[in-house]
Amino acid sequence: MISFDLAAQGNGTLHLITCIDVINSDISQGCSKDYQNATELFKVVADMGGMNYRPVNLQFDKDEVETFVDNFRCGPNDIVVFLYSGHGFQYDNDGDLWPWPFMFYCNREEVDIYNDACELDLEEVYDQPTSWKNILEQTKRSVNERNSNQTPQYRIE
Numbered sequence: 470m471i472s473f474d475l476a477a478q479g480n481g482t483l484h485l486i487t488c489i490d491v492i493n494s495d496i497s498q499g500c501s502k503d504y505q506n507a508t509e510l511f512k513v514v515a516d517m518g519g520m521n522y523r524p525v526n527l528q529f530d531k532d533e534v535e536t537f538v539d540n541f542r543c544g545p546n547d548i549v550v551f552l553y554s555g556h557g558f559q560y561d562n563d564g565d566l567w568p569w570p571f572m573f574y575c576n577r578e579e580v581d582i583y584n585d586a587c588e589l590d591l592e593e594v595y596d597q598p599t600s601w602k603n604i605l606e607q608t609k610r611s612v613n614e615r616n617s618n619q620t621p622q623y624r625i626e
Contacts, residue, residue, distance in 0.1 A: 481546025483515040485524045490555030492576050503554040531574035531589050
């Protein structure tokens with residue numbers, strides 16, 4: 470968890486990026502409620518912090534999410550929140566002590582859950598040079614550079 474002093478974000482933007490499962494009938498109602506709650510909560514958080522608010526609800530589609538991640542850019546005063554609400558899983562034989570989860574982007578009634586076309590491994594997304602890792606590193610540099618010129622409100626390590 471990273472906490473931010475919202476006042477220190479100045480006129481930045483809080484980006485709420487959501488991807489909500491609306492195709493699997495066993496969870497779609499709960500996922501829609503997650504979306505509703507998150508959009509209301511983060512709108513209030515942005516307003517309280519004097520920030521712009523930019524919600525982006527991506528289609529429940531693996532390719533759209535990957536394309537968005539590759540093309541997304543944010544400013545030094547921005548906060549990025551990504552909410553995935555849907556089915557997920559982990560492989561038992563992953564070999565990692567703390568394996569990353571996989572997000573599942575298909576209708577479970579139509580395909581097997583272990584289907585490469587439907588799964589998005591968060592570890593692979595994080596390791597891509599133009600992905601969330603890059604966004605986090607860009608934000609980390611911006612925050613730390615800005616704080617090096619003043620009394621730090623927070624520091625990201």
